Amino acid sequence: MNFLRKVPLPRTSNVFSRPVFRSFSSGIDASKMTTTLTTQTKERIPKEDLKFGQSFSDHMLEIDWEMKDGWGAPRIVPYGNMSISPAASVFHYALECFEGMKAYKDADNNIRMFRPDKNMQRLNSSASRLSLPAVDEDQFLECIKKLLVVDKSWIPEGQGYSLYIRPTLISTHPYIGVAAAQNARLFVICSPVGPYYPGGFAPVKLLADPANTRAWPGGTGDTKIGGNYAMGIGPGQDAIKKGYAQCLWLFGDDLQVTEVGTMNQFWFWKNKETGRPELVTAPLDGTILPGVTRDSILKLCRSFGEFDVTERQYTLHEVMDACTEGRMIEAFGAGTAAIVAPVNGFTYLGQDFNVPLDSDDPSAMAGKLTMRMADTIQGIQYGEIPHEWSVVVPEN
């Protein structure tokens, strides 16, 4: 039997190459869209009081799918509750995946999106992992753009303000056998949001958590599915109770660092061997969410050509060593909600480690690279820095 032994689990990312299940029946057709406008616009929260994800715009987008006939006509309807069978497998087996995107209003009153094609691709990767139907990426994006035009007045103006867009795909199949969905609903809701850091950057401390594992080889960590988030809520709460902002997720006995909270994690340090500054993040090895912000930071930093940029598996021991040996320059999480979230320290098994913000400016609340990333990406998002990543939504 020896030839059968020791087959290591595959640990490669296939998130953008995984074959997706394509229905042989109707695809999504944006031209079939129907629109039912609300008769009573909701009360608007003053933009200074907006809180992430708690209030929603006037309308939502819904597209139903069923195995035999494929996707139905997209419909924009007033935001409101959905009527769903208690047997729908979304409630039982977490057949659900989602995306997080934003719409921005630029200085010329255009609606802009940021790399929306990446979200469409990832949605299909997630759907495929759950045997949920594939989405016609261009057509679905077209439908989202129509929703944004209808709810344009809900996109708050100003730097840092945006309309958070939440595409969600759920199984509505009323069957409690553990099986692939034969009915599904794709819907999009929108939540007006203010700057992640209304008073300027607020660096956070992390709790490195050896007890809970976010994702593993042969699992689902490289997809944006509900089950990846459920497991982190309890440990995240515990971290907050202990005075930390987030969990720093670890993997394996050698304490590989994977992600932070619901973000990708970056460290900017002087490499122990080369002595050169290096930006490090975990690779897309199947356990890491392929973040759009992560990808944007890597591409921007590589285009700078000023320091090394490395995607590789690395351990908390390396991070701790960089801190104690004075090689750590700065660190941040990266995601759609915050763009970048500066980190000024972490604790592991009761031992505290400080991470510098800006060694030249004791009053700085974020490191130089962290701020540069925030400024550059935000500049692109609001159309102030011309870039192919920013897409203007046509309004007629």
Add this chain to the structure above:
Amino acid sequence: MNFLRKVPLPRTSNVFSRPVFRSFSSGIDASKMTTTLTTQTKERIPKEDLKFGQSFSDHMLEIDWEMKDGWGAPRIVPYGNMSISPAASVFHYALECFEGMKAYKDADNNIRMFRPDKNMQRLNSSASRLSLPAVDEDQFLECIKKLLVVDKSWIPEGQGYSLYIRPTLISTHPYIGVAAAQNARLFVICSPVGPYYPGGFAPVKLLADPANTRAWPGGTGDTKIGGNYAMGIGPGQDAIKKGYAQCLWLFGDDLQVTEVGTMNQFWFWKNKETGRPELVTAPLDGTILPGVTRDSILKLCRSFGEFDVTERQYTLHEVMDACTEGRMIEAFGAGTAAIVAPVNGFTYLGQDFNVPLDSDDPSAMAGKLTMRMADTIQGIQYGEIPHEWSVVVPEN
């Protein structure tokens, strides 16, 4: 830093000892139950045509919870769709857990349940892992019993027939931040089901899957939460396409066997060292669902005192060796739906392994121990074998 290195992830089951979050506000109070009977009973499917989980009884149970006031009054209402916010975090972050139980009609027309206290305990363990509210176990069970009395006519009569009961707890909190739920709904739906093997046992072949991993230390494999099931549906479909009934789940480079499909897995073999017959299953180490059927089989077999009964981590290599060395006696999966599911072979990396059914009877469709377990547990469930595990539901 050396003292910080190599802290192995904990791999211990805490499923029945995990502290549960208890609301300081109202608990579930069965005496506050309201009942709204349907005005139009559903069409009944002839019991020979019943399929698992596709048709449901006339009524359902709903109990709403919110952070401040705790649990509301339980209500029995006609079975029907639920109206839920599209922002409810059950749709986004899989904040959902469930149980699987059955009600049986005995020869005296009593309603019986099987070890329902175990399901109530496990529901709280799952809820706790997701920071969902704890359920008052006795009171919730009381509510379920009232539902069974209302829908007694939906419990099909006869050996192997039952009413499958699906308690489900979901977050209804309309907030798309990744956070603990502040609103939740506990509901119960019931599906009349026939024998798992209407034509007698049908042994199955398994596909040992080295590519997908069901659960991981520091994960959620010991709870009955939606996210544990979503990941297995695609691989399960692939197995079926290749001619297998289920995936045999493996863990780690040494190919530890964990579960099969959505069941616990048992092997009955002659132990390599002792030569004695031994029933082996994976231990409750945090990656294994603590099945009620699993626990019942272990307790019954230990009470027999006829062979060794072992819960330990074991590898596929041991299983393959037992097959090729003629030591394998029989094997089965175990769960609420099937009680036991006989296995007559598996394939690993293209190599087929046969598992005997009954070496004394070439026409047998299940092994002697498999059949004995089915007969004994079913006998207890229908009240034919007097046992404390079978609970008669009072009807007035």
